[in-house]
Amino acid sequence: xxxxxxxxxxxxxxxxxxxxxxxxxxxxxxxxxxxxxxxxxxxxxxxxxxxxxxxxxxxxxxxxxxxxxxxxxxxxxxxxxxxxxxxxxxxxxxxxxxxxxxxxxxxxxxxxxxxxxxxxxxxxxxxxxxxxxxxxxxxxxxxxxxxxxxxxxxxxxxxxxxxxxxxxxxxxxxxxxxxxxxxxxxxxxxxxxxxxxxxxxxxxxxxxxxxxxxxxxxxxxxxxxxxxxxxxx
Amino acid sequence: xxxxxxxxxxxxxxxxxxxxxxxxxxxxxxxxxxxxxxxxxxxxxxxxxxxxxxxxxxxxxxxxxxxxxxxxxxxxxxxxxxxxxxxxxxxxxxxxxxxxxxxxxxxxxxxxxxxxxxxxxxxxxxxxxxxxxxxxxxxxxxxxxxxxxxxxxxxxxxxxxxxxxxxxxxxxxxxxxxxxxxxxxxxxxxxxxxxxxxxxxxxxxxxxxxxxxxxxxxxxxxxxxxxxxxxxxxxxxxxxxxxxxxxxxxxxxxxxxxxxxxxxxxxxxxxxxxxxxxxxxxxxxxxxxxxxxxxxxxxxxxxxxxxxxxxxxxxxxxxxxxxxxxxxxxxxxxxxxxxxxxxxxxxxxxxxxxxxxxxxxxxxxxxxxxxxxxxxxxxxxxxxxxxxxxxxxxxxx
Numbered sequence: 001x002x003x004x005x006x007x008x009x010x011x012x013x014x015x016x017x018x019x020x021x022x023x024x025x026x027x028x029x030x031x032x033x034x035x036x037x038x039x040x041x042x043x044x045x046x047x048x049x050x051x052x053x054x055x056x057x058x059x060x061x062x063x064x065x066x067x068x069x070x071x072x073x074x075x076x077x078x079x080x081x082x083x084x085x086x087x088x089x090x091x092x093x094x095x096x097x098x099x100x101x102x103x104x105x106x107x108x109x110x111x112x113x114x115x116x117x118x119x120x121x122x123x124x125x126x127x128x129x130x131x132x133x134x135x136x137x138x139x140x141x142x143x144x145x146x147x148x149x150x151x152x153x154x155x156x157x158x159x160x161x162x163x164x165x166x167x168x169x170x171x172x173x174x175x176x177x178x179x180x181x182x183x184x185x186x187x188x189x190x191x192x193x194x195x196x197x198x199x200x201x202x203x204x205x206x207x208x209x210x211x212x213x214x215x216x217x218x219x220x221x222x223x224x225x226x227x228x229x230x231x232x233x
Numbered sequence: 234x235x236x237x238x239x240x241x242x243x244x245x246x247x248x249x250x251x252x253x254x255x256x257x258x259x260x261x262x263x264x265x266x267x268x269x270x271x272x273x274x275x276x277x278x279x280x281x282x283x284x285x286x287x288x289x290x291x292x293x294x295x296x297x298x299x300x301x302x303x304x305x306x307x308x309x310x311x312x313x314x315x316x317x318x319x320x321x322x323x324x325x326x327x328x329x330x331x332x333x334x335x336x337x338x339x340x341x342x343x344x345x346x347x348x349x350x351x352x353x354x355x356x357x358x359x360x361x362x363x364x365x366x367x368x369x370x371x372x373x374x375x376x377x378x379x380x381x382x383x384x385x386x387x388x389x390x391x392x393x394x395x396x397x398x399x400x401x402x403x404x405x406x407x408x409x410x411x412x413x414x415x416x417x418x419x420x421x422x423x424x425x426x427x428x429x430x431x432x433x434x435x436x437x438x439x440x441x442x443x444x445x446x447x448x449x450x451x452x453x454x455x456x457x458x459x460x461x462x463x464x465x466x467x468x469x470x471x472x473x474x475x476x477x478x479x480x481x482x483x484x485x486x487x488x489x490x491x492x493x494x495x496x497x498x499x500x501x502x503x504x505x506x507x508x509x510x511x512x513x514x515x516x517x518x519x520x521x522x523x524x525x526x527x528x529x530x531x532x533x534x535x536x537x538x539x540x541x542x543x544x545x546x547x548x549x550x551x552x553x554x555x556x557x558x559x560x561x562x563x564x565x566x567x568x569x570x571x572x573x574x575x576x577x578x579x580x581x582x583x584x585x586x587x588x589x590x591x592x593x594x595x596x597x598x599x600x601x602x603x604x605x606x607x608x609x610x611x612x613x614x615x616x617x618x619x620x621x622x623x624x625x626x627x628x629x630x
Contacts, residue, residue, distance in 0.1 A: 056624050091548055
């Protein structure tokens with residue numbers, strides 16, 4: 001069974017003549033451990049699609065199911081959405097978005113504590129994740145005191161904290177040079193394989209495109225599958 | 234994980250500077266409270282601490298503090314003869330400005346009958362009461378003088394034999410007690426040259442009125458300006474006598490104005506103190522409002538500095554409670570620490586202020602309550618901004 005199944009989702013902003021269709025009849029499926037790229041120019045609808053998939057925007061129509069469980073069902077409240085996001089989704093940001101006044105370890109532990117894990121267990125798990133991502137030597141540093149590549153690894157560690165089946169990455173390599181970008185791609189691939197998480201990355205970065213298992217191209221809100229070679233060219 | 238405290242720990246300098254800044258503002262609020270109460274306390278101090286039942290002043294006058302009152306020096310004898318009067322004493326008060334220790338100082342002179350009369354100083358904190366008819370003085374510590382120091386008043390040096398603490402007039406100036414004779418001399422004594430000119434002018438007027446020079450010279454002493462006037466007569470009523478009835482008797486028999494202690498106090502509170510009290514009250518209220526607005530803006534700015542972190546927290550699934558707690562705790566930390574700073578600062582320095590500060594615990598508690606509630610209200614602006622920030626704000630560069 002696929003980990004994420006999207007069937008005919010559509011997102012419309014505004015009404016009547018002012019209506020803008022940002023995402024139009026998008027359907028796809030992603031399996032556990034799959035690394036997916038979502039490519040498209042500015043205004044193509046890829047961010048709207050990501051916001052729908054991460055439960056920030058509710059689709060106007062269509063169904064999203066995670067592990068076979070339909071989300072945005074009738075009666076879902078903000079609390080259900082937040083809990084689902086905490087438990088099932090991890091985020092990796094272009095700007096890393098680490099909390100600037102928390103240490104590297106606390107940034108990772110925070111994601112666990114928000115999910116109800118007690119402080120001691122959260123710190124233990126954070127330490128393990130930092131070791132796994134080979135950034136444990138920076139555990140007590142503030143984000144501002146480490147490099148961009150290191151910050152991205154911390155961001156990945158935080159995204160993995162609650163073992164989510166889905167990871168969304170927003171331009172994960174855009175702010176990194178080629179060498180660091182390739183390292184992050186290798187890391188994402190390793191995470192997808194070893195943690196069995198599906199990773200969907202919105203990206204403009206064609207340098208890294210060969211690292212993805214599946215590539216989707218979005219244009220005017222419509223999704224199509226693309227081949228890595230064709231995109232790279 | 235307490236995010237608010239973590240943020241404070243990471244930005245100790247910034248928060249300390251904020252706390253000191255807000256604390257200074259709160260200190261001004263507390264000082265204004267103190268001045269407000271001090272103005273009232275100073276205003277009625279002399280009335281409250283003068284050992285008398287009745288104040289007898291010039292007819293149709295609101296004296297001796299709100300309006301000048303002049304009575305002949307011996308009128309107290311007539312008052313003393315009124316039924317129901319146990320003791321009547323002459324009393325004079327006026328404000329002077331003299332150079333003391335090289336500085337211009339304003340103070341109020343109280344002249345009273347030093348041999349058992351009413352109206353003398355209350356508790357002497359150092360030295361003794363006046364025991365001689367002339368050239369001795371009891372002064373308040375606020376005048377900045379020491380025991381046995383000699384102060385020039387008129388043509389004489391007066392020795393300070395006793396010191397009081399907290400004896401002030403309605404304007405907060407220190408009180409100086411003199412014998413009635415010394416106080417009258419200081420007030421009425423004219424310069425020799427001025428005296429000679431006045432006498433010559435009077436002689437000329439008498440001669441122009443048809444008197445011979447000899448007659449004019451003999452009439453002159455009778456026409457001299459009185460120098461034994463007093464401001465009021467202080468009355469202690471006999472045991473069992475009703476102050477109101479005695480006052481009415483003096484009023485109708487001697488054609489004088491009479492105020493009981495309560496009436497004299499009301500006269501002061503409703504007259505001289507009223508406008509200043511209103512102004513200080515207004516300033517006090519405005520300062521509290523300004524303080525709350527300042528906290529609101531500070532919390533708003535602190536929230537806006539963290540808005541991306543807040544959006545990230547929301548995206549990570551943080552509940553609204555986590556966000557509210559982050560902002561509210563910082564608001565409370567700033568408010569409480571700033572108030573503590575203000576309280577300690579004012580408590581340590583209030584005696585150095587030129588005006589009397591009266592810090593009532595009830596005022597401090599109420600101010601704290603208002604500021605505390607204001608701090609919570611102020612943080613609502615930041616909370617509102619944080620809660621309306623969409624999680625999607627965290628996405629993108």
